[in-house]
Amino acid sequence: MIVKIDHIGIAVRALEDGLPFWADTLEMDVGGMHTVEGEKVKVAFLDAGPSKIELLESTSDDSAVAKFIAKRGPGIHHVTLEVRDLPALLGRLRDRSVPLVGEPRIGAEGRQVVFLHPKATGGVLVELIAARPERRAVPEFGPGSAVLVYLREPQEKMWGVLRRLDPTGVLLEGIDLASFDDWVAQIERKEETVVGPSVMFIPMARLEKILLDRSSGDLPSMAERFRERTGRSVQEVLDGA
Numbered sequence: 001m002i003v004k005i006d007h008i009g010i011a012v013r014a015l016e017d018g019l020p021f022w023a024d025t026l027e028m029d030v031g032g033m034h035t036v037e038g039e040k041v042k043v044a045f046l047d048a049g050p051s052k053i054e055l056l057e058s059t060s061d062d063s064a065v066a067k068f069i070a071k072r073g074p075g076i077h078h079v080t081l082e083v084r085d086l087p088a089l090l091g092r093l094r095d096r097s098v099p100l101v102g103e104p105r106i107g108a109e110g111r112q113v114v115f116l117h118p119k120a121t122g123g124v125l126v127e128l129i130a131a132r133p134e135r136r137a138v139p140e141f142g143p144g145s146a147v148l149v150y151l152r153e154p155q156e157k158m159w160g161v162l163r164r165l166d167p168t169g170v171l172l173e174g175i176d177l178a179s180f181d182d183w184v185a186q187i188e189r190k191e192e193t194v195v196g197p198s199v200m201f202i203p204m205a206r207l208e209k210i211l212l213d214r215s216s217g218d219l220p221s222m223a224e225r226f227r228e229r230t231g232r233s234v235q236e237v238l239d240g241a
């Protein structure tokens, strides 16, 4: 659930006091500097591999950071953990009566953040920040992929296995979609081939679009339907295995 330490917040009297050590002596890159109005602080982030150091300078005498420095002097102010499923963790914290500081809110990066009170964490102010949503990998297709090919003039739909794709057109080993069921029924019944796939070159001018053949919700892909009915993959059947 905890992905990593996102950053460690360090309270400084002024960013100019803190930056020389971290940025010059330790040669850490400054990843960004900005003001967080809601927290009444100016911050500088320094890159530390997958994590960061955040220097915090108060912009008002009544800020959390100003109070911290007045009481304890500059130093480590909070630890921020990145959390994969923040709502689930918040539920667990509530069940265990861990006191939050205020309500979860949207932080400077547009991600949900929440502070846990130091009295519940052994004296460390802990901030939780929601992980960025993972980017869904976009499936690609290439030679060997099962595809649906839409042709124009005249309009036709082909289904099969892509053998080659280049600027001149597409080499497809497949069958007219209208004959798909007959072909599959023939394989199911182990009949002689009356309708069957062929290798065809489709010039680019006739191509309308190529769709990757894949399931959508409860709807199986054509290749899955083929496998369900014949017990073999379309690639196996085409390769004569």
Ligand code: CMX
Binding pocket: 009, 036, 039, 041, 043, 054, 056, 064, 065, 067, 068, 071, 076, 077, 078, 101, 115, 117, 118, 119, 123, 124, 125
């Ligand atoms: N780390 C550890 N202990 C801390 C602390 C900190 N950062 N800040 C306060 N404490 C301690 C206090 O010293 C106090 O201890 P004692 O009871 O032993 O004296 C105790 O926590 C409780 O203090 P409090 O009187 O209830 O509250 P404070 O006014 O000191 O505020 C807190 C504490 C956590 C509620 C306040 O700092 C807060 O709201 N923090 C969340 C927001 C924040 O920190 N923003 C700045 C960073 C923003 C950013 O990164 O962008």
